[in-house]
Amino acid sequence: MQPERLQKARELEQQALARKDTNQLAEAYYQYGRTYVFVGDYLASQGYFLKSLRLLDPRGDTFELSRIYVRLGENESRSGRPADAFRYANLAVSVAHRARSLRGLGLGYGLLAILHQHKSDSWMHGNRAAYDSIMYYQQKKGAIYRSLNDTLGIAECSLELGTLYTKVKDDRAIPRIREAYDLMLLIHRDRLLANVMLRLAEAYLVFGRLQLAHQALLEAERRYVANKMDDYDILMGLEQTFVRYYQATGQWKEAFAHQQKANALAVNQLLSDRNGTIAQLNVQYETQKKETLLEAQKRELALRTKTLETQRWLTIVIAVLLVLAAGASVTFFRLYRRNQRISRRNEQLVREQNHRVKNNLQVISSLLNLQAKRLSDEAARTAVGESQLRVQSMAILHQRLYDGERLAEANLDEFIRELVEGVLRTYGNPPVQLSYNIDPVYLSADQAVPVGLILNELTTNACKYAFPGNEHPLFQIDCYLRANRLHIRVTDNGPGLDQSSVPVARTSEPTVLKRESFGMTLIKAQVNQLRGTYRFDTNQPTGTVFTMEFKS
Incomplete structure (x- = not known):
């Protein structure tokens, strides 16, 4: 008995009984059956x-x-009951046909081929009809396994054909068995190689190649021992083939010793059948006891289900009485829940609105990008590209408004970082050293939009004028809240701004020089909307500093 196979079957049986899974229990019984085979x-x-x-x-x-x-059917054939074996084989093929199982058909045809071999030995003595019946089922089995690309199945078919050819002394026997050996070696089925080498030894004996037969027998015996096998059919086949080999070579002492081993195996088999009957009775008793236990558990489960059903109806009656008694309270509670739902719905509508605005801005940005690609005038393309960045900044803001934790408010830190890094990616400048010092501040949409447009303009100007040709470009943004006023400072280390084109200072009533660009005009307009102040200063030794403050 192979302990690991028996242990596996027991574990499977225990799991099936614990889960009350009949399919798994059927598989456990199947594994028990294979172990005893x-x-x-x-x-x-x-x-x-x-x-x-x-x-x-x-x-x-x-x-x-x-x-x-x-x-x-295989067991009935081994026990000398061919009629029952054929009945089971035909049932197997019929079920496989209806289930459309090719593997099932392969097993069924293989069994029919074996049964036709055992039916009569006339096919080994020239009975062509009997031989053709065996080959018919064998070829159908081989075709199925080839269609499934099943290497193990193909190897088994080659081995069975080789064994068949050996019995009719067809010289195709040895190549077929060698083919089976190579295929099983390819898929690492080492436990099956002992049986293949045994069949090869039998073929060598039939064709008078005694030295090769002896080598194959020794290899089969070595693999049987190395794999710690416990297979009655293979072991009996080894002993009988050793007897025939030693008889063919005149080594009568060795032949007698192996014949004694074969006889001992046969006696043990008879004893095993007797002991197996007793063990089977014990197993049947244990199985009936387990089935009785399962039936008792089913009755207990049905009783529990009935009790639970009664309790459920009692609970429903009590609940109805409580509802009737607390009608007024329920009414107020529903009003409260209704107000909550309205609030959540309003919140969803605001988020949906921000989401749609963001999507529309993304569409506008994409359209501007497509338009810029079609323009041949560099100045026009640049202007459209800058407009696209402005639209993109507003899209980022609206994304923050509906993605953030607070409704209709944007996290200034996350908003600024995403906006600045988006502009830098667009211009594709060399790596810029970014520095952020931003207090945790949330801005409403009315304030976040102007701030976003201002920072977009400042970042764009830095990408165009401060970073090109700068070996170590630096861009720093500081934002802090003091006395309910938000201070924003943006610093770069570029060559600085042309003082003839920018306002030197900005108050609530600024003085602006005549030559202002569109970007400077936009900054001025957004600061006015915030009702704040701003100024540009020169950063020493190089660069520009923009400062702005407004009431938060």
Whole structure:
């Protein structure tokens, strides 16, 4: 018995019983059955397969149901009941057809090919009809596995064909078995290679290649031991093939020793069948006990469900009485909730409005960008590009208004950083050293829009005049709140502004020189809207400082 396979089946059974999962329980019984097949206890194996069948049959046609019929047919064939074996094989093929399971059909056709081999040995003595029946099912199985691109299935078909050719002494036997060996080696199915080498040794014996047969037998035995296998069929096949090899080479002592081992295996198999019957009775008793426990649990669950239903109706009656008694309170509560919903709806509408404005501004920005690309005049393209940046600054603001934590207010720190970095990305200047010193301040939309336009103009001017040719460009923004007034200072280290084109100072009644650019005019207009003051100063040794303050 392979302890790891048995442990895996037990764990699967325990999980299935804990979850009350019949599908998983059917798989656990299937694994038990396969475990007992490997040790040659076909009686115990058949019992588990039948238990799995009882759980799978009500589910209808599936691959798992077809597979169970195949395993039942294999056990019936090993136990010398060919009629039952054929019945199960035909059931397996029928279920696989209805379930449209190619793998199920492959297993069913493979079993039919084996059963036709065991039906009579006349195909080994020239009965062409019997031989053609075997080859028919074998070829159908091979075609299915090739269509599925199943390397293991193709290898198994090659091995079965090679074994078939060996029995009719067809010289295609050895190449077929070698092909199966190469495929299984390719997909690392080491546990199956012992059986392949055993079949190859049998083929070498049939064709009189005794030295190669002995090498293959030793390799098969080595792999059997190395993989710690416990497979009755392979072990019996090894001993019988060793007997035939030593008989063919006249080593009668060794042949006798291996024949004794084969006889001991056969005796153990008979004892296993007897012990398996006793074990099967114990298993049936334990299974019936578990099924009785499950039935009791079902009854308890039904009783609990009924109790819960009664409690639910009682709760409903009490709730209705409470509602009738507290009608006035409920009315006031609903009014309160209604006001809350209206407030939330208004908040959603404001956010939706900001979102749509932002989207519209993005559309306008995109249109300006497309228009700028079509202009051939550089001055016009620059003007349109600057307008696009102004629109983009307002779009960023509206995004902050509906994305922020506060309704209709923008976080000044996040707004300034996103705006400045967006302008820098647009102009693509060399890396600029940015410095922000911004107090945590929230501005309303009425104040944030002018501030955004002013900062957009200042950043644009810095990108155009301060940063080009500057090895270490610097751009600094300071923002702090003092005595309910917001102070903003923007500093760069460029060559400075032409004093003939900018206002030297700005108060509530500023004096502006005649030659003002559109950007300077825009700054002036936005400061007026904020009812604030501003000024430009020269930064020593180079650069420009813009300062502004207004009531927050």
